[in-house]
Amino acid sequence: MPETLIKICGLTTPDAIDAAADAGATHIGLVHYKPSPRHLSIADAAKLRAHAPDSVKVVLLTVDMDPKATAEALQEIQPDVLQLHGKETAEWASLIRSNSDLEVWKAVGAKDRASLEQAEKYKGAAHRLLFDAAGGEMPGGNGLLLDWRLLMNYRHTMDWGLAGGLNADNVVDAMRYTGAPLVDASSGVESAPGKKDPTKIKAFCKAARGAMAAGV
Ligand SMILES: O=C(O)c1ccccc1N[C@@H]1O[C@H](COP(=O)(O)O)[C@@H](O)[C@H]1O
Secondary structure (H helix, E strand, C coil): CCCCEEEECCCCCHHHHHHHHHHCCCEEEEEECCCCCCECCHHHHHHHHHHCCCCCEEEEEECCCCHHHHHHHHHHHCCCEEEECCCCCHHHHHHHHHCCCCEEEEEEEECCHHHHHHHHHHECCECEEEEEECCCCCCCCCCCCCCHHHHCCCCCCCEEEECCCCCCCCHHHHHHHHCCCEEEECHHHEEECCEECHHHHHHHHHHHHHHHHCCC
């Protein structure tokens, strides 16, 4: 059985990166989106990227960022993955994919089965879909749960992951209901918006890894 991937997103300090890596996260996320309490400048994101150990893949999260600025950010930060969390088109995802070695993930607000089906337009353009709750003040990072029942028995045609309001208390159920091959948490592992809590990160990773070991 393949390992469940665990992403901790919105990290802003070297200590938080260490906490995620030590806890067994497979991916860490750096947010470059000014309205977010987790926003990092390109220079700060590059410094944190350099701090990340080889055991974790680094995900750069952007929202509707223009192509030139995206290319500059990728050059500077050198992430392993680019997570597009806005209204980026399949053509745009495809262009990035074909011009880089990056993995491209597309976040999609899952509000009904139709929204899942529409996301299939990213097949061949993005490497992975990340289903998040729709709605909220920001395009993501709102701590909102999506209705996991939407994903039960859904026949996925692409690699995918689950985000939206996940925390140590609900991640096992989320995995059980949806069979998610990747779980992603941001606000659920914070003590305040933008402030990651090492204890919550550890508990989240422990719960997800425990569920994986138990074959959930
Ligand atoms: O974290 C943010 O600030 C953020 C801003 C803009 C778009 C996405 C953002 N975060 C991502 O949203 C999902 C769900 O987050 P949460 O666990 O519900 O807080 C996740 O992929 C975050 O990385």
